[in-house]
Amino acid sequence: MKCAACGSTALVGGKIVGEDGSVIGFQPGDAPWLKRIFAVGNRGIRAYGCLHCEHLQLSVEFSESDLEQYQQFEGEQPNVLERINSEPGELNG
Ligand SMILES: [Zn+2]
DSSP states (O other): OOOOOTTOEEEEEEEOOOOOSSOOEEEETTOOOOHHTOOOEEEEEEEEEETOOOOEEEEOEEEEEEHHHTTSSOOSSHHHHHHHSSSSSSSOO
């Protein structure tokens, strides 16, 4: 991985950690409300600090099922309703 700001490869990997030791996660915007409330199913976030310019960049630890779920839609992700409507046999036609 390269620094997105200066192109250096001198990156130090780590995690974003709060003062109380809590680790920050990534949650897809279409997660069900129950999961949002209890922060269930959050994906891990990897952080990389650049030694050259101190730029901080992040990456998400998507699971295999995430990739399957989201990669079926090219480009911009549809919202939940569009996604449901695109499922075959769901109250359509
Ligand atoms: Zn940099």
